[in-house]
Amino acid sequence: MKDTVIKICGITNLESAEFCINQNANYLGFVFYEHSPRNIMNENISDTLDKIKNKINLVAVTKDPSESIIEKISNLPFNFIQVHGRALPDKLAKIKNTTGMRIIKAFNILSSDDLNDVNDYQDIADFYLFDSKSSGSGEIFDWGILRDKQIKKDFFLSGGLNPKNISKAIEKTGTKYIDVSSGVEQREGIKDKKLIEQFILNARK
Numbered sequence: 001m002k003d004t005v006i007k008i009c010g011i012t013n014l015e016s017a018e019f020c021i022n023q024n025a026n027y028l029g030f031v032f033y034e035h036s037p038r039n040i041m042n043e044n045i046s047d048t049l050d051k052i053k054n055k056i057n058l059v060a061v062t063k064d065p066s067e068s069i070i071e072k073i074s075n076l077p078f079n080f081i082q083v084h085g086r087a088l089p090d091k092l093a094k095i096k097n098t099t100g101m102r103i104i105k106a107f108n109i110l111s112s113d114d115l116n117d118v119n120d121y122q123d124i125a126d127f128y129l130f131d132s133k134s135s136g137s138g139e140i141f142d143w144g145i146l147r148d149k150q151i152k153k154d155f156f157l158s159g160g161l162n163p164k165n166i167s168k169a170i171e172k173t174g175t176k177y178i179d180v181s182s183g184v185e186q187r188e189g190i191k192d193k194k195l196i197e198q199f200i201l202n203a204r205k
Helices: 014-022 046-052 067-074 089-099 144-148 166-173 193-203
Strands: 005-009 027-032 057-063 080-084 102-109 127-132 155-157 177-180 185-187
Touching: 005 057, 005 193, 014 027, 014 046, 014 193, 027 067, 057 067, 067 089, 080 089, 080 127, 089 102, 127 177, 144 166, 155 166, 166 177, 166 193
Parallel strands: 005 027, 005 177, 027 057, 057 080, 080 102, 102 127, 127 155, 155 177
Antiparallel strands: none
């Protein structure tokens, strides 16, 4: 698991971002969704992004993003845009064309039926991300579902991951790409350095 690729999501400040970079995380996610406790849509984060943009992959995390949100993200130095919600492949193609960024298509999983349409996105998505039914809730889903499906794309595993269960999650799904948010927080929206350090250590044992 030494080659595990780690994305820390829900970053809200420069201190947390720099700590994750120093711990050798690979991706940082910034949430542009007003109903999330980690929302930075109304913050001026351009200075933060400018300080770290050449040090790590930067991901703008959205849900059914409006044109105004897409426009805002287009003017920031993100490498990827992660899209949750109901966006179909043609919508993602438009987003990709507008932003010039790579696409992470997120799927909320409750049962294997939620994977039925996954391969419709294989030509437009650069990565998939499989999350629990309620993103940011700290809940997990049945990881065994992913072993039963023919998934033709590298995917991030998300949803309820934490330092205690990450080794098992990687073993059970076979992915080397993982995404964590609430599992490394001291309270909702506030990252915990010790938990981040332990999570990365356990993910790469």
